[in-house]
Amino acid sequence: MAKEKTVLTGVHFMSGDIACAEGAIAAGCRFFAGYPITPATEIAEHIAARMPKIGGVYVQMEDEIASIAAVIGASYAGLKAMTATSGPGFSLMQENIGLAAMTEAPCVIVDVMRGGPSTGQPTLPGQQDVMQAKWGSHGDYEIIALAPSSVQEMFDLTIEAFNLAETYRVPTMVMADEVVAHMWEKLVIPPAEEIKIVNRKRPNTPPEQYLPFMPEDDLVPPMACFGEGYRFHATGLTHDEHGYPQTQSSEAQTKLVQRLCDKIRKNADKIVRxxxxxxxxxxxxxxxxxxxxxxxxxxxxxxxxxxxxxxxxxxxxxxxxxxxxxxxxxxxxxxxxxxxxxxxxxxxxxxxxxxxxxxxxxxxxxxxxxxxxxxxxxxxxxxx
Amino acid sequence: MTETEAFEHPFAKYLRAAMMPHIWCSGCGNGIILNAFVHALDEMQMDLNKLVVVSGIGCIGRAAGYTNVDSFHTTHGRPIAFATGVKLAKPELEVVVISGDGDLFAIGGNHFIHAARRNIGIKVICANNFNYGMTGGQVGPTTPLEALTTTTPYGNIEHPFNLVHLAAASGATYVARWTTLHVRMLAISIKKLLQREGFSFIEVVSPCPEIFGRRNKMRTGLEMMEWFRKASVIENFSDPAKAEITPERIVVGEFVDVEKPTYEKLLHDKMAQILKESED
Incomplete structure (x- = not known):
């Protein structure tokens, strides 16, 4: 049987968008939900061609709000999941990026920055969304954002983004720009065994003792997934370690929101590059x-x-x-x-x-x- | 000395005791809907480890948390989009969305019609209480003409959605409407909803006396149920286009029950075909 390769080891001449798609696949991404938008469309197109051959899912949603919501759903169901967009779509995703931060859903969001604000200059480069990446959703939270400056880094940093998302259970962004996404350069894809892959921490407690939002020393809770018998609840409401809503308790609000910030801030030395x-x-x-x-x-x-x-x-x-x-x-x-x-x-x-x-x-x-x-x-x- | 033996409620295993008491008002229909849902689960002996309940924001949105299965309470309007991700990532799971009319048909309307069009195998139960209850009773996409709400103080001038017609036209393969008065039919219908493969939808017309009813001459749950009793007629497989809810007439029953390949099946078949072609 001709088995499609997931890691295309070798030397390539490739565009940044395609390198990003290949980086995602090499990182273990098996779910992509997206909506066409210049200059990120080629990522979706390439993933749409590749995913069915490697047993992954590409789904084109009705908008970017749905795309990021589906990505969070797939992440909770246990898959590494990604979406890719540009400014206008990135704006639409912000509310659910907050949901991903609040429910600690590992996921990767690629924003190929073009000229804004509004529809702006769709085919021209920009770096106008870098503050939005940090502050775009309401409330206090932390995210991780990486900025590739070459086709090689579109590949490497997309893998890194998945590793960081999985390590810290946090939405992680690849903040590319139109030039890096559309230019063609040499790309070296190493052998699969030389690519470092990180998977989310799994619970080692039986389901009846599992507390879905009880952090370990690194401030990150181990993650069970839907359908594994843990039968847990997650909500965008402020919640306790059980995942149960705590909408009136200042203590619960302080404890949760501070931890969501601290798990990135206190691990910053390990993350910063x-x-x-x-x-x-x-x-x-x-x-x-x-x-x-x-x-x-x-x-x-x-x-x-x-x-x-x-x-x-x-x-x-x-x-x-x-x-x-x-x-x-x-x-x-x-x-x-x-x-x-x-x-x-x-x-x-x-x-x-x-x-x-x-x-x-x-x-x-x-x-x-x-x-x-x-x-x-x-x-x-x-x-x- | 007499000893009292404490019996566990037969449905206790389906609910999260730690989440009780629930937040719903007296006279609210949401408890009846949840009851009918767990009734259906019990009759089907559903594997609770393979069931995911997703909800959005609103009073009924708390139902996901009350159900003792894998559950997720999403942002406002997005449960169907979230559920799409779950279902496509793990098609073997039964994914049920329980949410309200505002969540599913105003802010989330686009997701509903597209999930129905794709025929993703998720099951949607909508509590239609004619208004935004949780925020204090504002006009919504199903509020009847002339109804009084906090944002239509002179009477509603927006035409409401006919949800069963919308669902049928969008491609849902199972469509039904019941009121919370039709408890047995609702439980049977939920069983069917869970047994169907494709995108399935039940609208449950539900009383909201504390928020909607009291502004519209139905101050108690009983008065709202009395409206349902007087106005509802069971007409199975009638034309959903002619099933608009009016003060005089609430057509209930099953409207659509057809088979059509699901998105998951077509995706699976397509992948198998691609794999086969690459071997040849």
Whole structure:
């Protein structure tokens, strides 16, 4: 029998969207619910072609609200589940992202960012949803968000997103952009056995003793799934360890909501990922993410050639934000430049954490990301 | 000395004692619906480890938590979309959505018609109490014309949905309507709902005397039930298009009972076909 491979080990020439889809499949994703939207549609199209061959489910829902709801349902039924969208769809998903956070449903949401607000510029890149990723749903909660800057990372970080979602029982976002999603690059897919896969913690108590929302030391509760005989309840209402509603108790509200935040905040050192280039002796820093970090790297190299001691700190996790590392890197720097395809979003986090160091935002909206020359010019201007 | 022996209620195993007392008002029909549901489960000897109950937001939305099975209380309007994910991920599970008219047909209306169109094998029980009870009695998608609610203080001018017609037109393979007065028929109908393969729907016309009734000359549960008794006529397999609920007439019975391949079956067959083609 010709068995379809789940991990396409080898060297490929692939688009970011397709690499993301392959990353999901390699991570063990077997449920995808989505709704077509530029520039994320190719993820759904590729998954729709692949899933039936590997025993997974692709379902096209009636909208993005339904898509994320179905993803949470599939996650509770025991599958690794994902949806992919862009700005308008990401907005529609926000209420149920809060539900996923509240009910601790492991799931992955890919947002291929385009120009907003509203319908905006569907085929052009943006980085305008990065704050929405963190704050988009009402109430207090924490999520994890990763920002790929290459086709390779569309693959690698989608796997990482599933691993983090499963480890912390938290909705995890891949915040891509239109350029990273649509460009074609070399992609190396390693042998399956070399790919690290994490699965959710399972209960080791019998059903009658199982408390579905009783955390362990890492603040994460083990997860039973529907149909396994645990017969447990979950609700978007504030709940106790049994999963039963506690709508009048301040104690229950404090305990639950604080834990939902703390399970990410207190594990932040284990989650945070970033990449430093020539930061050690840098007098001027660039903090960038996504496709913009690629241009920033060229700019930093060019600055060094011109005698400017520049360095790059590339954010891989946007959330949790690498506060300690930015603060430390900022200590030796006279200025920090934050180029972004928005009117100033992650720059606020940099300002908050860098404190004494002057922070300058380089905003670029529309057709193309900031060019290396534009970032280099900013470096030259602010290094004087 | 006489000893009193405590007997457990025969349905106790179906309910979560820790969640009691329930939140429903006196005279509310939700308890009757839950009773009919567990009655059906009991008669069918349903494997409770293979049953998932999903609900949305509203008074009846608490039913998921009261049922002692795997259960999920979703966001407002989204139980069918959530249930779709559960059913497609584990088709061997029986997935039942119990929710209200506002949840399923106003905020969640789009999910209802599309799940019915796809013929996903989930089973939907709707408590239709003609208004938003939990938020204090506002106009909803099934509120009768001229009815008084807190947001139609001069009488409702919106035409209500005829839910059985909507369900039938959207492609549901089993469609029935009962009132909470028709307890036995309702339990039998729920049994059928659970036995059918495809998207199945029961509307239960349910009294809400505390919130809806008292503004509409039916102050008690008994008065609302009296309306159901006077107005309801059993007409099995009549045209659902002609089954609008009016003050004078509530047509109850089964409207649709047909077979059609479910989404899960078509998906399964398609996967088998693709696999076979890749072998050839």
């Amino acid at each position: 970033f990449e430093e280039t020539m930061v050690e002796d840098a007098e001027i820093l660039v903090v960038a993410y996504g496709i913009v970090a690629r241009a920033a790297l060229s700019a930093v190299r060019k600055a060094r050639e011109n005698g400017i001691k520049a360095g790059l700190l590339r954010l891989v996790t946007l959330w949790p934000f690498p506060e300690k590392h930015i603060a430390k890197a900022a200590e030796g720097a006279k200025a920090i430049i934050v180029p972004e395809m928005n009117c100033g979003q992650m720059v606020r986090e940099v300002e908050r954490t860098a404190k004494e160091t002057s922070v300058f935002h380089l905003s670029k909206l529309g057709e193309e990301p900031p060019t290396p020359m534009e970032i280099f010019e900013a470096l030259r201007r602010h290094s004087k």
